[in-house]
Amino acid sequence: MKFEGTELTGKEIEFSVAEHVLGEAGFVHAGQWDYERVTFDYKFDDLVNDDVYYLRVQAYAVKGEIPSPYSVIKFLDPILGKHYYPHGVEYADEKFPKHILDKSNKKIEQIAALLK
Incomplete structure (x- = not known):
């Protein structure tokens, strides 16, 4: 499921700032990058249905190369x-449970607020 039109979508920021903020919000970077693209994942363990979901925030370099801290993504x-x-x-x-969608929206809002 794609969350279109969020405050996060299209935002440009230095890689080091994004890495710090998303890490603070519980997202894992875990080496998921190449010189042009990067992915941050947040894992949801749904104990109600015994399922696992991932909220994935992806970005690409518009200046410099990842993982340079001064590159812009x-x-x-x-x-x-x-x-x-x-x-x-x-x-x-996929059909996602409401509580997972609500938590995902809150995480996206949290990141957007921290990046302001």
Whole structure:
């Protein structure tokens, strides 16, 4: 599921600032990058349904190369996916529980507020 039109979408910021802020918000960077793209993940363990979901915030370099702390990245629309073992995360055609959607929206708002 794609969260379109958030305050985060399209925002440009130095990589080191983004890395710090998203880390403070509980997102993991975990080496998910190349010189042009980066991904930050937040894991939701749904104890009600025994499922795992990931809120993924992706960005790409508009100046410099990742992981240079002074490179500038631009955020894409955040996406939410459900993890299926052993296949990975699926984003399309999923029905997400309301409490996971609500938590995802709060996380996106939290990041946007911290980046202001």
